[in-house]
Structure formats: structure tokens, C-alpha cells
Amino acid sequence: MKRKLKHVAALVAILALSGAFSEGCTSPGTFTPGALWPDDRGEHINAHGGGILRHEGVYYWFGENKCDTTSNAQVGVMCYSSRNLTDWKYESVALAVSEDPSSEIVRGCIIERPKVIYNARTGKFVMWFHLELKGQGYQAARAAVAVSDTPAGPYEYLYSVRPNKGFYPENMSPEEIAALATLKAPEAYKSWSEEWRDAVRRGLFMKRDFDGGQMSRDMTLFVDDDGKAYHVFASEGNLTLDIAELSDDYLSHTGRYVRVDPAGHNEAPALFKRNGKYWMITSGCTGWAPNRARLLSADHIFGPWTRHDTPMVGPDSDITFGGQSTYVLKVDGKEDAYIFMADRWRPELPSDGRYIWLPIDFNEQGFPVITWRDSWSLSYFD
Numbered sequence: 580m581k582r583k584l585k586h587v588a589a590l591v592a593i594l595a596l597s598g599a600f601s602e603g604c605t606s607p608g609t610f611t612p613g614a615l616w617p618d619d620r621g622e623h624i625n626a627h628g629g630g631i632l633r634h635e636g637v638y639y640w641f642g643e644n645k646c647d648t649t650s651n652a653q654v655g656v657m658c659y660s661s662r663n664l665t666d667w668k669y670e671s672v673a674l675a676v677s678e679d680p681s682s683e684i685v686r687g688c689i690i691e692r693p694k695v696i697y698n699a700r701t702g703k704f705v706m707w708f709h710l711e712l713k714g715q716g717y718q719a720a721r722a723a724v725a726v727s728d729t730p731a732g733p734y735e736y737l738y739s740v741r742p743n744k745g746f747y748p749e750n751m752s753p754e755e756i757a758a759l760a761t762l763k764a765p766e767a768y769k770s771w772s773e774e775w776r777d778a779v780r781r782g783l784f785m786k787r788d789f790d791g792g793q794m795s796r797d798m799t800l801f802v803d804d805d806g807k808a809y810h811v812f813a814s815e816g817n818l819t820l821d822i823a824e825l826s827d828d829y830l831s832h833t834g835r836y837v838r839v840d841p842a843g844h845n846e847a848p849a850l851f852k853r854n855g856k857y858w859m860i861t862s863g864c865t866g867w868a869p870n871r872a873r874l875l876s877a878d879h880i881f882g883p884w885t886r887h888d889t890p891m892v893g894p895d896s897d898i899t900f901g902g903q904s905t906y907v908l909k910v911d912g913k914e915d916a917y918i919f920m921a922d923r924w925r926p927e928l929p930s931d932g933r934y935i936w937l938p939i940d941f942n943e944q945g946f947p948v949i950t951w952r953d954s955w956s957l958s959y960f961d
């Protein structure tokens with residue numbers, strides 16, 4: 580199947596370059612959301628659940644390698660580079676799975692939503708990703724970190740963690756922390772009952788995981804204007820998002836974190852900042868199937884965060900155009916230019932997952948608005 584895909588992608592690339600037709604493929608300079616997106620070798624880009632790093636005028640796209648038969652990691656984290664955001668050169672496997680059965684990142688583990696940030700103090704590139712240990716489904720719920728001296732890698736795997744072990748969230752008052760003692764054991768509640776929801780809001784699962792560290796699944800990274808970096812992740816069985824401060828070298832958690840939209844059931848966080856305001860686009864939790872996106876806003880990274888309805892508009896906006904958020908990219912050199920990035924997953928043929936990149940508009944109240952476009956180019960922002 581891989582070869583067949585390769586051939587299709589190559590043909591599409593040739594036809595696109597020759598200007599033979601413009602539908603169903605991504606011609607240079609044009610984004611064609613949902614189409615095959617050939618790299619410089621004519622192969623569909625394989626960087627799912629990805630994120631973008633910009634370094635010295637070059638964009639680096641990191642994402643999950645997906646093969647034809649399984650969503651488990653068979654290769655690792657891929658890296659592509661580009662100067663114009665539409666033409667991507669294959670760089671490398673930035674973080675390779677290990678062949679050593681005792682390694683946490685042994686082939687067959689789950690590696691999802693890798694994101695890379697640059698630490699100006701240490702001169703290192705730091706990659707965090709969601710790690711599930713081989714053979715354990717999604718039970719491990721760990722955050723993992725790798726580091727490199729160069730943007731494209733290879734990255735050296737450091738360790739994985741359940742973050743913020745032994746720390747209470749900063750947005751719980753001493754009274755709320757004291758009230759944790761009145762909660763029953765999680766098994767004593769009927770899942771999805773009002774009583775259970777209320778207990779989740781009050782910290783049922785945060786309390787359960789206090790000693791072992793908080794669960795960490797879908798994730799992103801965000802570096803604020805002051806250089807402080809934050810790890811944003813679906814915690815508490817995907818019921819609550821945590822925003823956690825990273826250490827100055829970005830290699831560990833400081834223990835400072837807040838719980839966002841507790842019991843709100845958000846996944847796939849993509850966080851960005853515009854005119855001093857923080858925005859986060861998330862999804863609901865329906866596995867690989869698309870659902871209605873959510874929008875959250877805050878004046879400070881640690882909140883309070885307010886939840887709003889989806890920023891998507893038009894046909895299929897209620898299912899995020901068939902995609903799930905992964906990243907919001909600020910385009911450099913353009914004023915007010917932000918791109919929403921999403922994945923259209925294809926679990927029965929994971930390698931054929933597609934990318935939806937769309938420009939973000941802002942309405943009079945400053946709210947992001949995302950409209951489907953069959954194709955568009957960066958001149959949209961001029």
C-alpha cells in the first residue's frame with residue numbers, strides 16, 4: 580500500500596507542477612486542506628499530530644510517523660523543513676523508536692503529538708510528546724522528553740513522567756484543597772452522573788493521581804513572550820486540561836500548574852497568543868472520529884480560562900471539517916497571521932491521514948473564526 584500511495588503522490592505532484600489540474604492536490608504556494616501533500620520526494624508528508632518550530636528562517640514540521648496498518652509507533656517522530664510553509668523537504672526521523680525491548684520508546688509503543696521548542700539559554704531543541712508504553716493501551720498516560728543540539732535531530736530520548744507529582748494546582752484555594760478530604764473513592768461514584776461530574780470538577784482524579792503524578796495524554800507546548808514554556812495536556816482521564824510550567828531548561832516540570840475546564844472533556848489542545856490574549860482550540864473526546872471543536876480564552880496563561888463554542892464556521896464546522904486540532908502556527912513576517920492545523924485521521928490506513936491547514940480570521944470582538952477553504956495561499960494574509 581505504501582508503494583501505491585507513493586506512486587499516487589508522485590503523480591499528483593507531477594500533475595500539480597505541470598499545472599494540469601489544481602483540484603485534489605497541493606500545488607506549490609497553495610494549501611489544499613485535506614488533499615495528499617507530497618514532500619520533496621513526492622511522498623505524502625508523514626507528520627501527524629504535529630507542530631511547527633521556526634528557527635533561523637526555516638520552519639520545521641515535527642509529527643508522528645504513521646504506517647499503513649497500525650497507529651502504534653513503528654518509526655518515530657518525523658521532521659520536515661520549509662521556508663514557505665507549502666513546500667516541505669523531508670529531513671529525518673528526528674526521534675527513532677528503539678529496538679531495545681527494555682526501552683520506554685521500543686517499537687510498538689505509542690508516540691503522539693510531538694512538539695519541539697528551542698531553549699535560547701541552553702541552545703538545545705527540546706521535544707515533548709505523549710508516550711504510551713508498549714502493550715498497555717492508553718493506560719500509562721505519560722509525557723516524555725527528548726533533546727537535540729540541532730533542530731532536525733537526531734533527538735536523544737531522556738525520560739518519561741507523570742507530571743507534577745505531589746503538587747496541588749495553583750488555581751485551587753486552600754478551602755478547595757481541604758475539601759478534597761470529603762471526596763469518596765472514584766469507584767464510589769457512578770460515571771457520568773451529576774454527582775460524579777461534580778466530584779471530577781472538585782478534583783476527584785487529581786487527588787487520586789496526586790502521589791503518582793498526573794495523567795498526561797494529548798498535548799502541546801507553548802513558549803510565552805518572557806521565554807517561559809508551558810506544557811498543556813489532557814489529564815484526569817481526558818476530563819481536565821492541565822497547563823504546567825516547565826523548568827528554565829524546558830526539560831522538566833516545576834510543579835506549578837493549573838487545571839483548566841475541569842470535567843470539560845477536552846483533547847487536542849492548540850494554544851496561541853494574540854494581542855496579549857491567550858486562546859486555546861481543543862476538541863471533544865471521540866477517539867479518531869471528528870467532533871465539534873471548542874475555544875477557550877484567558878488574559879493570563881494560568882487563567883481563569885473561559886470556554887466558548889467552536890470557532891469553526893460553515894458546512895461541517897460542527898465536526899471541525901472532519902479534523903482534530905493539533906497546532907496553531909504564527910506566521911513570521913506577516914502581521915496577524917495565524918494558521919490552524921488539524922489532522923483528519925484515517926485509523927484504517929493511518930499513513931493516509933490528511934492535514935487541514937486554514938487561516939484564522941478575527942472578528943470585531945477579537946475572537947478567532949475559521950472558515951473552510953478548498954485552497955488558499957499565504958497572500959491571504961497580505
Ligand code: GAL
Binds near residue numbers: 691692864867
Ligand atoms: C484522539 C487523540 C489522538 C489519539 C486518539 C486515539 O482523541 O486526540 O491523539 O490519542 O484519540 O484514539
